[in-house]
Amino acid sequence: MPSAKTNLTLTTPIRALPGVREEHALKLEQLGVPNVGRLLTHLPHRHEWIRAQSGLADLEVGIIGSAIGEVSATKVTGFGRKARFQAVITDETGRLDLVFFNQAFLAKKIHPGMTLRVQGKPNVYGGGLQMSNPSFSIIPTEELGGLPEDQDDEYRPVYPATEGITSEQIRAIVTRVLDTGCALIEDHLPDAYRSERAMPSLADAYRMMHAPQSEDEVKAARRRLAYDELLLLQLGVHMKRAHLRQTLTAPALERTKEINERLAARMPFVLTGAQQRVVGEISRDLALTVPMNRLVQGDVGSGKTVVALDAMLLAIAHGHQATLMAPTEILAEQHYLSIQSMLEGGSVKVELLTGSMAQADRESVRARIASGEIDLVVGTHALVSQGVVFKSLAVAVIDEQHRFGVQQRAQFRVKGAGSEAESHETPHVLVMTATPIPRTIGLTIFGDLDISTIDGMPPGRSPVTTTLVPPDRRGAVYERVRARIEMGEQAFVVVPAIDTGASNTGNALRDLRTVVADLEGGPLHGKRVAAMHGRLERSTREHIMGRFRAGLIDCLVATTVIEVGVDVPNATVMVIEEADRFGLAQLHQLRGRVGRGEKPGYCVLIGEPTTDDGIQRLRAMTETTSGFVLSERDLEIRGPGDVFGTRQSGMAPFLVADPLKDLELLQMARRDAAAWIAESPNLDRPEDTAARRRLLKSHGKWLGIGDVG
Structure with missing residues (x-):
């Protein structure tokens, strides 16, 4: 030992x-x-800032302090679990009341005449100072004369x-x-590097976090450790980016005048100015042999799919293939149907590939992908399985990035631009998300991506009014839904579960079957109510959605299967049951299903949040319809520990850094990492050894950089 x-x-x-x-x-x-x-x-x-030992009268309310006093009185009040021990201590300056909840046994340990050293946070009670459950020690009489008189304030971890x-x-x-x-502790930052940035050594930073001598030491230590987290991540994404640019190539897809005219003719409507700007950014990337690695973000309904379709059609126009991967089968199906509709009457061959398809159907689709017969394939993660081989994949689109991660992008990279191509050939990758990303998070997690933003909305969209309603006013909500239906409009009702379960309050959840039965037997009696959820067969879901789009269903009660991709302009009302059980991004996505036509939309949140986070989420929904504002609010509410679903992306959560509060530090780390990788792309110089070792340990797996260099 x-x-x-x-x-x-x-x-x-x-x-x-x-x-x-x-x-x-x-x-x-x-x-x-x-x-x-x-x-x-x-x-x-x-x-905790603990004041130096003082007289009892000098203790400050709300600030942890310590003092010494003689016990002048004790008593026990209450019985059983509610019993508490009370004591009074005094010194030459005054008195202090002590109360110890659920510690009646202290009556056998503390007696009048003893001297106690106590430490705690005083509050005012009954006109005097009181400490609740303070820490204490009994000072033997023989030690009283030898106590130190002068002590410093302490910052206790x-x-x-x-x-x-x-x-x-x-x-x-x-x-x-x-x-x-x-x-x-080995420091991965050279002395001169740290000196330029006025940062302590790593060893000193840890010492100052555990045993600080002042508040300034805590701040200096936190700054160094936060910078380390941000720098290592930025080194990783810049190394990955440099590796892709230096070692991989992609097909150059030039947007000629002829191709541009053909693509414009294929589009079902004229693009907005924001869409045209982003198409231009993507087209400039695709014209190069450097693989595109771009993220397109936009609010709900901003038209990202059309922009992605333009890029995929550009690949097809050059004789290559394209693919779109979605996180769920339902979203993949909706993309497939939407793209089929937009390309109806054309020569582009579109197919769907998901894991739940019959094996014979899957094998048939795979064979036609390998032969090049299929131009555009839409699917789930089944697209990156080993059995899928493309003849000439040039553009890969990944929808809803935060549900996948860097690994899925890397898996598309190895699909190559063709089965006979060299291993260094790779498709262009376009990632799109309907959950707008705060700039700080874009820099942090997606630092290896160029970011395009569709900040406008297609014409004809109407504003959506959002209200929060307590459960006891549910009846009035559904009377309003009935009135809208009788005006020829349609409604969504979203529930948190298919089957009954316990809610946060212990009450039964408003599950799908219960809500359908209540509506059909009550406020929507005589109206056409249908239910949809993820357990239904694909053909059944498509049939229900087809009837809803055709106006043959008045109210669709569903789980979150309708979160994204559903476009029914005549649907004007969205009711979300148990709204406090949904995340902010999810609520915003659901709200985006209404207000997609000329008539104004209404979103009603039924819920009674019991936590501060829940109250803040639902309040934010009623205060803004901007996904960009909500994404910032969501980050503020959830904190930096799991920024933007980092656990889902595979990225290790930050322990010290807070991208919202440390934006200046993040920008410094990003600049420093770019300069470092420019000088040493693989971090293979002797002086880089410690930094490389720490980088691979913290981020090598999720960034896929273990084999770089």
Whole structure:
């Protein structure tokens, strides 16, 4: 067993440290802290400012302080679980009341005449100062004369803890290894580099986070650690980008005058100015042999699919193939039907490929993809399976990027521009998302993508009015729905589940079957009500949607299968049951199903949120219809730990950095990473070794850069 001072390494198990109890080591392991290295990176989630020891009368309300006083009185009040122990301590300056909830046993430990050192946050109660559940220690009489008089203010770390180990116990273990452990930390930033940016060493940053001497030290340490997180990610995306540009080529797809005229003739309507601008940006990319890697973002209904179709048709016009991958079978089906409709009467051969198709049908589609008979294939992740071989794939479109990740883009890369092509040939990749991305997140997660924004809406779209209604006013909502139906309009009702389950409040959920039965037997009696959900066969879903589009269904009750891709201009009302169970981006997507025609749209959120986050989400929905504003609000509400679904993208969440608050730091990291990769594209210089090692450990897998260089 190593001592705390000698033979210590960053891989030394916590349970091997002297003086650490077995149960505490086990609890730390459950927190993801098995060894010394992980212990040093288990950072405090906040620091408490603790005032130096003072007289009782000098304690400040709301600020953690410590003082020494003699116990003048004690008592126990209440019974059982509600029992509490109360004590009064005094000194020459005044008195302080102490209350310990659920700790009546302290009556056997603390008695009048004893001297206590207490620490806690005072509040005003009954006209005097009181501390609730303070930490305390009993000072033996023989030590009273030897207490130090002068103490400094302290910035004490508060650690993420769990049942069985407290923050103070974690702090004690950290203190044992802090100096020796920090000395073992390798810094991946050279001294001169850090000096230019006024940043402490990595070892000093960890020391200052765990044992700061001042608030300035906490700020300096946090700045360094946040910068590290942002820099390593930016190094990764810039390295990936440089690798693609240097080693891979794609077919050059020039937009000639003849092709441009043919594409314009194929479009079902005139593009908006915003769409034309983005088409121009994409066309300039496609004309080069450098593989395009572009993200197109736009609000709900801004016309992204048409822009993507233009790029795919450009590939087909040059004799190549194109593909569009969606995250769900339902969305893939909707894209397939929409594109088929737009290309009706033309010569472009479009096909659908999903995992649930019969094996014989899948094999037939695969064979026709390999032969080049199919020009444009729409599908799910089945498109990147090993059994799919394209004859000449030139443009790959991925819809709803945040539901996939970098890996899916990489899988399209290896599909190549043709089965007989060299391995360095790859298709152009276009990613589109209907969830607008805050600029900070675009820079952070999609740093390897160029970003285009469709910031306008097609003409003829009407505004959508959103209201939040409590459950007890549900009846009035559906009377309003009935009135709209009787005016010749249609409605959506969205529910959180197909079957009954427990809601956040413990009450039964408003599931699909319950809502359909209630509507048919109540406010929508005599109206044409239908239900749709993901368990239905594809042919059944298509039949129901076809009837709804044709106006043969008045009210469609559905789960979130209608979240994206459904376009029924006559649908003007969207009712969302249990709205507090949906995320902000999802609510905005659902709202986008109405207001797609000339008549104004209405979105009614039925819910009674019980959490602050839920209240903020639903309030934001009623205050703005802008997806861009909502994306910023969503980030503020959810915080930086899982920015924009980073867990779904495969990216490790930030532990320190906050892209919203650290925008200046993010921009610095982005500039620094670009300059670093320009000088050393593969980070293969001797001085880059530590940075490369840390980069591959933190981001190599999700960025797919383990084999770069």
